[in-house]
Amino acid sequence: MQRILLTGATGFLGSHLVKALVKQNYQIIILKRPTSKLNRLKNVLNNIISYDVDAVEISRPFKEQGKINAIIHTATCYGRANESISEILAANVIFPLKLLEIATLFNTEIFFNTDTVLYKYLNAYALAKKHFLEWGKLATKMQKIRFINIKLEHMYGPGDNDSKFTTHIIKSCFANVPELKLTLGEQTRDFIYIDDVVSAYITLLQQSEYQPEWFQEYELGSGQSISIREFVETVHKITHSHTQLNFGALPYREGEIMHSQANITALQQLGWSGLITLTEGIEKTIQQDYF
Incomplete structure (x- = not known):
């Protein structure tokens, strides 16, 4: 063992x-x-x-x-x-x-x-x-x-900390808070559900003995990138929320990364692939955290 x-x-x-x-x-x-x-x-x-x-x-x-x-x-x-x-x-x-x-x-x-x-x-x-x-x-x-x-990349899922952006958005929309102040939301992120993150780690662990290199690096995400605005609007739609989404109320932070997306080719070559779509992941998170 x-x-x-x-x-x-x-x-x-x-x-x-x-x-x-x-x-x-x-x-x-x-x-x-x-x-x-x-x-x-x-x-x-x-x-x-x-x-x-x-x-x-x-x-x-x-x-x-x-x-x-x-x-x-x-x-x-x-x-x-x-x-x-x-x-x-x-x-x-x-x-x-x-x-x-x-x-x-x-x-x-x-x-x-x-x-x-x-x-x-x-x-x-x-x-x-x-x-x-x-x-x-x-x-x-x-x-x-x-x-x-x-x-x-930007992982999310049930039981995550309230300080995380994804949790904050889901929780706020589900609770129908009056307003969410947001940036314009043009920056893109690669969101990956926690189960897919875990399966990637296990794949790397199981395949490690077949990788003799002393140093290796893997990018871990879904391999797809969507805008923050699209993520928020997707959560808003799935939760049937009445929260007002005020895009542009907040400035971008200094040094804001405007595009982030994982290149998952190396992981795919080991036999890994993500299974959970963004919509499925949000629905699973809501089901486990709020029902």
Whole structure:
């Protein structure tokens, strides 16, 4: 049985990955904070091994659990809770770098890194993510561990955080709030449903032994891009909402990315393909979150 160590397990992506990997009969070890809420993992807590990173040395699971075959790193700090730059750096660079170093000492074979498509100078979060990627590339040059970088587009689905744009739009339209103030919505995004994200990670994990390169990078999205306006109007239509959509009420943020779309050719060559359309994904999210 393969052992997988996963960070960010109590978060949106991490929790979905844990549940899927448990079903695939992987032995799952998670690193979490003592204050992390476990509600997303309540149905699989008896099937996983948990360590509190603030209470034990980061090397402890490697010493106690035997060989860990792979690390899936999904933990992140976006800076949405007014964290300082040093806190963002600690979470997005120092912590995963320590984990990467320990993994090389204990002969872990592969490190899966969840990256962003954001331009590195857009904000502190994006810059920190790019800094860690450079350290990951350096580790592969020393041929100590294989590093797969996953550039994740705009994922969404049931149980996501209210601070996320997609959740905010769905929740607001479903609740028929009087008005949504928005930008013109001309910027395009590649929206991908959480189940398709998870299946891509599992495909990469299962195919990793057939990919001998030390560093590899994959773009993960639906492969299609639509405007923010179209996304909002689709949600508005599906929810039969009476909310007034005020496009143009807000300016674009400084450095706004106007087009983002994943090139999924490399993933498709591994046998992966997304199955959930945008309409299906929105309907599934509403059904699970509100009914």
